[in-house]
Amino acid sequence: MNSFVDLLISLPELFLVLTAMGMMVAGVYTSAGKAYTLISNAAVLSLFGAIGLVLFAKTGTTLAFNDLFINDGFAQYIKIILLLAAALVILIGDRAVRKIKIAHFEYPILIIFATIGMMLMVSANDLMSLYVGLELQSLALYVVAALNRDSLRSSEAGLKYFVLGALSSGMLLYGCSLIYGYAGTTSFTGLETAVAGASNISLGLLTGLVFLIVGLAFKVAAVPFHMWTPDVYEGAPTPVTAFFAAAPKVASMALFVRITMGPFQGMADQWQQIIIVLSILSMVLAALAAISQTNIKRLMAYSSIGHAGYALIGLGAGTKQGTTAILIYLAIYIVMVIGTFACILCMKRKGNSVEQINDLAGLGKSHPAIAAALLLFMFSMAGIPPLAGFFGKLYIFLAAIEAELYSLAVIGVLSSVVGSFYYLRIVKVMYFDNLSDELDSVTGKRISVIISLCALTILLFFLSPSLLVDSASTAASVLFEK
């Protein structure tokens, strides 16, 4: 056991942990006025540094820390998305965070810790490391959700998320213990051999898996474990909501993939049924419920539920193609979500942020650039070609068709038709409704740059989809090379 090698394998995580701790110290010793600026810049830099470390890390699958930790192409792909999302969220939230007076230097540090938790999740190779990573992530998220302590709704959001999260953690742990009890091991490698070797799947193991999946379904906000999402998204400060919608979703979905396609590959017939049910429920309910929303953050909450449903289709397919489709979908989703939230963060009237859909009225005339970007994001989420969102859905549905899940694909397409209603409603409000009180003009160069980058990515994705598709399929193939 060479512990130095272990440290090298987990270098990006280690780097982030150390810098985060350093930042905590630095934050304390900096005067209150400057601390946030300093720490948030340092946080973004260290996140980008971690991206560099991930990118230049050794490729190939390596295990570390007594096989508790795994680093492979799949984990690297997801980690890059996560780190990028975290960095962008800190950047776009900058002004809003100051405005609502939550500019504590701890905010970026908590975001980093949450990101570290997610990275541990996707690198988990054992039920225990899975749980530890998950809790690390969740705890940081509970705190940031309640960060605006002067706002009743923010505190409420944090509390709700905490209580329900604890419940889901309980279920997950219960599932883990059942699995341990029936399989005799917590290691993914061990579980895989246990599952593959079993002549018939014991009901106990299956029940354990169901509990485990329920715990994860809570994290990705799949119906019926989604109830917290709208309230938390609405209550949490908007920059935090952006983070919620982006990174944890991706991490939990990746963990979902890691578990189902890894140790429980041999039980695919069983878990596929749950995944398909969750997927259908999520897509349909999200599409229907979003229609009657008036708050754009709630709307995004339902939208994220729906997107989770679509991603689960790929999982339901249970094939390599399906996994590739999920990875593509997640990457595109992140870009759309961050772009959309950047636009939402720009919605201010007389300095105060507004978040009703009706407040967007007339945006097409008053702020043509933002409106055009938001239009792109909405079209892309609705899946209108040739925007990136269309391809995301396309690969997912193709995977479902290949796996002969025709009814699932059809339901997916139908619900995305219904779903396009509420995306297009935003476009309609922006361009065809009469101007309400004009919103403030956009301030901040960073946010404008990020919005335009996201919009361009969405718009021009079709020129060279292979860039993403190739890396996604390489990442996915890792899970299937055995």
Place this chain on the structure above:
Amino acid sequence: MMVQAIAFYVFAGVTIASAAMVIGSRNPVHSVLFLILAFFNSAGLFVLMGAEFLAMTLVIVYVGAVAVLFLFVVMMLDINFVKLRQGFLQYLPIGGLIGLVLIVELLMVVSGWVVSPAGLKTAAINSQAIDGVSNTLALGRLIYTEYVYLFQASGLILLIAMLGAIVLTLRQREGVKRQRITDQLDRKPEDSVEIIDVKTGSGV
């Protein structure tokens, strides 16, 4: 063996009974006390299994710190628990039904228990008692070698918990006078004392 068995059933029975009382009793202080009782009995169960370190930790950490903290909170915050419970009966039937279904299902699951041979094997390897090594030492060896990763990650979780508690509760109020030692030490006579020539007969 007989004594052990009796002790097990006593501890287990009391644990379950007091757990039920935690959620059943009307007085929240009683609930916390029942919780402490449950912890003690669980510690007893650990001792029966030969895990004396875990038993001690349970007593020290949970009883000594957590439960006492609970007790303080319950007594300090004057929460009207009766009001909180009002909806309880309303949801009891359906909640009870769901609980019942879950219990029945879990029983069915457990009734089909077959300990996997592989599991038995690994358990046998791991639980071999090593002569002359105490429970604490063995745990320590494991935690700081094989499971150092989990140990450190748990440490991170605790760090976040601390950080979160500070962020969410620490307030720097404006206008509060506070002692700053450095400021006091840095003071120079020029800053605080001014010598003014006062003409005789007139005020300052």
Place this chain on the structure above:
Amino acid sequence: METLAVFLPLLGAILAGLFGFVLRDRGAVLVTSSLLTISAVLSWVLFYDVIWGTGPRTVHLLNWVSVDKFIFNWALLIDQLTVVMLVVVTTVSSVVHWYSIGYMHHDKSIPRFFAYLSFFTFFMLMLVTSDNLIQMFFGWEGVGLCSYLLIGFWFDKPSANAAAIKAFVVNRVGDFGYALGIFGVFVLFGTIQLDDIFLAASSKAEAKIIFLGIEFHAITVLCLLLFIGAMGKSAQLGLHTWLPDAMEGPTPVSALIHAATMVTAGVFMVCRLSPLFEYSETALAVVAVVGASTAFFAATVGLTQNDIKRVIAYSTCSQLGYMFFAAGLSAYGAAMFHLFTHAFFKALLFLGSGCVIHAMSDEQDMRKMGGIRKLVPITYIYMWIGSLALAGIGIPGLGGFAGFHSKDIILESAWAADSIFGYYSFWLGLIAALMTAFYSWRLLFLTFHGQARCDERTLAHVHESPAIMWVPLLVLAAGAVVAGYLGHTVFAGGGDQMRSFWGDALFMLPTHTALENAHKVPLWVKVSPLAAGLMGISIAYIFYIQNNKLPSNCAARFKPLYEISYNKWYFDELYDRIFVKPAFVIGRYLWKSGDGAVIDRLGPDGLAMVTLRFSRLVSILQTGYVYHYAFAMLIGLVGLVSWYVFSEFLR
């Protein structure tokens, strides 16, 4: 060169249509007209080159579709038949372009008009140059579209819109047949390349096609389907009703599309597919009978119409009938010959009548004209030349106006066909010739002779057209005078001369000798068309110059006949009763009770309602209480666990 000739009009159309705001009226007009004139010159060069030079060829442009055996390309087939059409189309089109500069100069959207004209020309050229049925269909539909656009050019006139729609819809009926024909050809031959079809035609001569359990002669079915398409486009009896209404469009359009080019596409198609039609006696007979009947029917209607353009429109219809029965009797050369000459004199007549209308301040009713021959001498001469050519006047043995040669050869072929269909065609054609002469001179006399019947302001305003209008007509007038004389031996003369002219473009079975024997018919047959023409002119003279009362007396005496003729044999009323009204009734029923009550209520509206209701329900469930949420999660968990436990239990 071939490519240039075909695509220059498209270039013009694009320039005028998309950049009209840059070019302005003048620029658009000059660009389109010049490009078309260049195209016309190139066509004449091609004409010479193909017939007396290097011969037929195919120019491959682009690959279009390649699906298994369904392969065809964009290509230009330049053979004798094509170059004849090229010459006709581009020449008439360029004359019409120049003429329109004068005719349309008051109009508000001149670039649009010229873009349409050039666009139409391009499609017409695509149609005639195609080497496969699909490309031909592309041109076919394209000219239909342009025809629609041009008939409805003055779209603020409701009648123009109605006429445009009518033309489009009636053509759709024909196009349906044509499309079915193409499908059938593909089924039978496995290709839609013309040369492949023609090669295989003789081997499939006896092929059968089984439909609904009944066996049909395959080629007959195909030819009839294709002929339905031709009937629609060429306004043959039954599908002719759109043509007179199409006169709502500007007069140059009538001259170009509804006289000289597009309406002859049907004739062209039958001639082009002659190798196919030759193998079906039945189809040929149908073509002949329909053609002859149309010639007769349209002539009778033409007798009584009062709108100057409608008279000419019915005369067009009637002349197309001649071409069809010529084709139906295997005298394809004669049909093409008449097509060629007809293009000149009919365009001349239309444009001449355009001059008249122009002079009369947009008056089209002949009853309100009269006595203006001194005021518009050039137009008067043009109309005379056109009418003489149309009536087929000439001196036997020496030569005459264009129609004299082409119509005579058709009637002679009809006689020489020596079959029941031949005689039917001959006699109907002869009577139609008499009536043609009559209404042509009726038109001349009513318009130019006698007393002026218009109001004084109009009369004071009557003036000769500007040079830009009458100079281009010289080309057509020349064609109307000499085209017949120059062409009668090469186009439709018997023997080697004709065969060397047409090459392989037209195909006649050796047993089909109508055209060959046309030159050996008795003298009275040769003279009879001329006699009929002269007789018609004399009757017209008696009716409208000598005795002004006679027409109304006759109309009163033979009231039923007059009514039938005047009301166009009640075709419009009949169609209205049979097709239009029931269609409206069915449509309304389906709309109200089918679409509205069933599909909308169960479909879009109903779904939207259900969705909305469900959406509200979900919002209500979202109570905001943590324990509700926790409850929902538990229920979900229990549901999933139960699913497995019970499925396991049942197993």
